[in-house]
Amino acid sequence: MSGTAVVRAADSERDQRRAAAALRDAGLRPGDRVLVSAASSPALLAVVLGALRTGVVPVLLDPALPAAERAALAEDADPGLDLHDDPASLLAGRDEAALADVPLARPMHYTSGTTGRRKGVWSGLLAEDDARALAAEEIDLWGFGPADRHLVLSQLHHSAPLRFAVHTLLAGGEVLLPGPFDAARAAAAISTLHPTTTFCVPTHLQRLVARADVDWSSFRRLVHAGAPCPEPLKRAVLAALPPGSVWEFYGSTEAQFTVCPPGEWLAHPGSVGRARPGRRLETDDRGQLWCALPPWARFEYWRAPEKTAAAWREDRVTVGDLGRVDDDGVVWLDGRREDLVISGGVNVYPAEVEAVLDAHPGVAESAVVGMPDAEWGQRVVAAYVGTADPAELAGWARERLAPAKRPKSLHPVQELPRTSTGKVRRLDLPAVLGLADPRRAGSGGGGHA
Known part of the structure; x- marks a missing residue:
């Protein structure tokens, strides 16, 4: 389809090596940060992966941020290099650097700021075993492979869309970038390019399911999260897509908590499924959800030790959500404490x-x-x-x-x-x-x- 960029794993790998060489030549070393605030593009994906696979941490900001807010976050992130809106500038050279086969760090994102000041979510460098476990968890959970064509519907400066695109490329698949979300453009991309996977939020689903011109038949996995999905909309999506393809998860910028296959949701409508592998969810006496995370999923709030301390109890973390875990281990959300x-x-x-x-x-x-x-x-x-x-x-x-x-x-x-x-x-x-x-x-x- 005209206007949709197709990112192939082999082509991206070459650009990733060039990005890694340019970051090295700019003096960045493992654990340093490179800041970028750009629209979704093949170059952005190459820079992110080239950085991650050499231990440099990409910090991604919304390109639509007001100048003053961007400046404040850039100062807070303290990057070794600020690419602004031009990730392609790192790909101009011919030099290439060696890459690890998995990311050696997680990107740093700032929380979306529904309340209060944004917080940077920082994981630093990962131990080799943890790096491999993190990549394997995402690829195995969603079944990414070389035959996949992943459609990007949300901008890549957000954590979930980036995570799905990155792991599709790591698994050898293709990524489709149709540009900023537009229901007609997305419908055309789905119907003509035949993606096998996508990540979306309920707003996308609401606008797409209402259309009669979407051919959903190519999907093996449509995954939604980011906001509660009204039950009538969820049932409409389940009816429109191939059986077994509509999955949901509950997570945040900080960490991922549950996964909910379609059969699980149909058995427990309104739930968000059960704990992901390697995790355990429970509530405290205020109804606040806490999750025990494996080592590769842990984080801290960047340069905010008091916020980090408030969020953690030993290996358990909370992001302030309220809910309950029933006797069968099914998780139900009630909202956020501040709501x-x-x-x-x-x-x-x-x-x-x-x-x-x-x-x-x-x-x-x-x-x-x-x-x-x-x-x-x-x-x-x-x-x-x-x-x-x-x-x-x-x-x-x-x-x-x-x-x-x-x-x-x-x-x-x-x-x-x-x-x-x-x-x-x-x-x-x-x-x-x-x-x-x-x-x-x-x-x-x-x-x-």
Whole structure:
């Protein structure tokens, strides 16, 4: 298809060796950092892999960042080389350097910043055994091989899209880069280039499943994550794609926690599956999820020892998500601690309310936020995309939710505010709806209700 770059493993390997030589000649050594903020391209992939396979850590920033924010993150990352938006500059020479057969480090990404200041996620250099285990885990889990054609739908400065593309190339497959996401362009790429795998977020799925011109038959694995997938959308995707192909996982910029094959989800609708191999998930008395990670998956927050210490308990880590692990080891998410709404002393998890609203046939997706309330401390407010009448939707919620959990107001909107990774920015909802800032509400205490 015109406009889609096809990255072949052999061609990329040559460029990776050239990138590695250029980094060496620029004085970078294992453990040093190279900063790049560029759109997805074959050159970006070559620089990332050329760096990783020589122990240089690529730091990837969103090319759309405002100049002041980019400058602050660049100063924080303290790179040995800043490529800005020009990774291809490293590929101009003819010299080539030797590469390890697996990455010797993980890229450094900054958390997407749904709340608070972004944090750099740093793993440093990996021991050889850990490096091999990390690469094998990704390749084996998703079954990447030389016959794969991986379609990139999200920008490569995000951790999951980059991880899928990198390991496809390491396994000898091809990567398809159609450019910034556009539903028509993505549909054409799927139907004409016949990808076998892709990673996407529910927003992509929502826009693609609604189209009649997508031929999904080539997929052996479509993997989604990044935000909760409404149950009606998930069922529509399962019906549209080849049996067994729609997988899900729960993870974060920091680490990967669960995997959920389609049969697992159908047996436990709304869950995010079970712990990935080598991991164990449990909750504390606040309902916060903790995961024991293998050595190759561990990390720290860059130059933030106090944040690192708060996130870890021995070999277990939390990213602040709330949920539960049932007796069968199936993991269910309730949201994030900072999203929790406490109304009249009752803990209200936005994800639970959203699941009820999303089940209404006239709702495509919804988002819930807590607003200050003089009587109850906070009240539940919901925004939704869809055709449902607010009064009818309120009745639907009244039949299915306890009083404290029912939205006190329901607001139809054209779209929900999101981060670039597809996560709903709940803290932006009040401004979108013309309401007050929820951060002025007292967060208070209160036990689980």
